[in-house]
Amino acid sequence: MDRAVETAESAALELRDVTKAFGGIPVLRGVSLSLRPGTVTALAGENGAGKSTVMKIASGQVRPDAGEVLVHGRHLRHAQPREARGLGVGIVPQELAPILDMTVYENLFVGRELRGRAGLLDRRRMAAKAREMLEVFEVDIDPHAPMRRLTVALCQIVEIVKNTTAGARVVLLDEPTSAISEHEVERLYAIIGKLRDRGVAMIYTTHKMQEIQAIADRVVVLRDGSLVLDEPRAATTGDRIVHAMVGRELEDLFPSLPEPGEDVAMTVSGLQVAGYREPVSLQVRRGEILGLAGLVGAGRTELIEAVYGARRSLSGEITVAGKRVRRNSPTAAIRAGMALVPEDRKQAGLVLQMNVLDNGSLPRLSSFTTAGWLRQRSRGKAVSTVMSSMNLRSRGLGQQVATLSGGNQQKVVLARWLTGNVDVLLLDEPTRGVDVGARSEIYGIIAGLAATGMAVVLASSDMAEVLGLTHRVLVMRQGAVVGGLDRTELRDPTAQQRIFRYAAGVDD
Numbered sequence: 001m002d003r004a005v006e007t008a009e010s011a012a013l014e015l016r017d018v019t020k021a022f023g024g025i026p027v028l029r030g031v032s033l034s035l036r037p038g039t040v041t042a043l044a045g046e047n048g049a050g051k052s053t054v055m056k057i058a059s060g061q062v063r064p065d066a067g068e069v070l071v072h073g074r075h076l077r078h079a080q081p082r083e084a085r086g087l088g089v090g091i092v093p094q095e096l097a098p099i100l101d102m103t104v105y106e107n108l109f110v111g112r113e114l115r116g117r118a119g120l121l122d123r124r125r126m127a128a129k130a131r132e133m134l135e136v137f138e139v140d141i142d143p144h145a146p147m148r149r150l151t152v153a154l155c156q157i158v159e160i161v162k163n164t165t166a167g168a169r170v171v172l173l174d175e176p177t178s179a180i181s182e183h184e185v186e187r188l189y190a191i192i193g194k195l196r197d198r199g200v201a202m203i204y205t206t207h208k209m210q211e212i213q214a215i216a217d218r219v220v221v222l223r224d225g226s227l228v229l230d231e232p233r234a235a236t237t238g239d240r241i242v243h244a245m246v247g248r249e250l251e252d253l254f255p256s257l258p259e260p261g262e263d264v265a266m267t268v269s270g271l272q273v274a275g276y277r278e279p280v281s282l283q284v285r286r287g288e289i290l291g292l293a294g295l296v297g298a299g300r301t302e303l304i305e306a307v308y309g310a311r312r313s314l315s316g317e318i319t320v321a322g323k324r325v326r327r328n329s330p331t332a333a334i335r336a337g338m339a340l341v342p343e344d345r346k347q348a349g350l351v352l353q354m355n356v357l358d359n360g361s362l363p364r365l366s367s368f369t370t371a372g373w374l375r376q377r378s379r380g381k382a383v384s385t386v387m388s389s390m391n392l393r394s395r396g397l398g399q400q401v402a403t404l405s406g407g408n409q410q411k412v413v414l415a416r417w418l419t420g421n422v423d424v425l426l427l428d429e430p431t432r433g434v435d436v437g438a439r440s441e442i443y444g445i446i447a448g449l450a451a452t453g454m455a456v457v458l459a460s461s462d463m464a465e466v467l468g469l470t471h472r473v474l475v476m477r478q479g480a481v482v483g484g485l486d487r488t489e490l491r492d493p494t495a496q497q498r499i500f501r502y503a504a505g506v507d508d
Contacts, residue, residue: 018069040218074087156176
């Protein structure tokens with residue numbers, strides 16, 4: 001038998017020397033990969049590496065300029081999702097689009113409704129079959145529940161069930177854990193395990209090393225549109241994957257930190273955050289990056305928001321540069337020189353439908369306004385300057401921020417404050433949902449801001465980030481500070497264990 005035919009027939013999905021360019025700019029450069037039935041292939045790479053284009057070509061949404069796509073040995077000849085589905089390819093996109101006003105069973109059967117003898121919809125039979133379909137995956141979802149009542153994780157599961165029960169033998173999962181909790185991640189892993197046992201081949205795009213270690217059988221890495229790593233997961237390491245993604249070692253992600261100054265930038269004294277039993281006191285010096293560590297629910301976000309005035313505090317005092325700041329007032333905090341980069345940039349940090357210019361000037365519109373008139377030239381110059389300082393990758397100030405990568409969106413959230421004075425920068429999970437290469441850039445930006453004398457308070461659940469990017473760490477539990485490590489202690493090999501013991505209350 002011809003070798004190529006044999007390979008095609010034994011592969012669930014195969015891309016052969018696929019190339020694609022948009023506007024004359026190469027996005028994929030001769031990419032070849034093969035998926036075996038009953039395996040999970042982690043597809044990793046920085047934003048812009050070509051991951052999404054691979055997924056769109058494999059699912060029939062985009063036609064390659066050259067190369068072939070085969071599903072169980074049969075050619076995907078046209079850029080038609082219907083043809084891909086007919087061959088057995090299903091995709092669960094990162095941005096889910098369920099029909100919210102329809103029920104779970106109606107979403108499961110949309111486009112393939114069951115009908116009775118008179119041609120009417122057989123709703124009872126669809127609901128019963130939907131329950132059976134969900135029970136296969138041991139998921140307790142009411143088939144009659146409206147989709148809008150479901151969490152993002154449950155919507156994902158419904159989409160997976162819909163694809164696999166419609167005959168999909170290849171399932172493409174695009175950043176499936178980007179918007180779900182740790183508990184929900186475990187349930188997703190269990191469902192992926194069941195799909196693997198049933199012989200389904202999966203591509204799973206992610207930039208999280210722990211996910212690759214947890215579920216992948218194989219790791220494929222793209223960089224600048226080229227496939228630079230394709231190895232069994234057991235034969236590779238996190239350092240090797242990161243090096244393939246960004247062209248440098250893991251330890252090179254973190255910049256050297258400048259020495260902090262002696263002057264105190266901000267003092268928080270006895271701040272009683274609403275809902276927590278103990279007040280918090282802390283100081284941060286100019287040029288210092290102070291980390292806040294702790295387990296989920298420790299109160300890091302609540303503390304940062306209370307300092308900024310976005311969350312109610314009951315008592316206490318906050319001073320910036322020696323001047324008292326009125327509590328519970330973000331306006332007073334901004335005037336005092338504070339800036340906040342929130343955990344959820346899409347919901348609380350950006351207006352996604354607006355462009356870079358408008359988002360970049362939102363916090364300081366009054367400084368660009370005279371007698372009610374917006375000074376467009378001044379605003380454009382200021383925003384352009386700070387975006388350039390961040391090395392923002394965009395088509396210009398007029399580009400809608402929703403179309404930017406996660407890393408570039410985060411740069412906009414950071415940069416928009418820098419059109420005015422900032423003494424204290426409050427960062428809540430500053431690299432969540434950002435790929436490794438963009439993370440390294442953001443770390444360099446944060447260290448550079450600290451070098452100018454800006455005080456930084458950084459709340460993070462990423463332990464490598466806490467250890468590699470801070471001068472000092474305070475550990476929180478149930479809204480209270482329960483321990484701390486200075487820079488010397490952070491360099492100790494036992495630092496991570498000590499932080500966890502504080503956070504978990506092991507030493508109580």
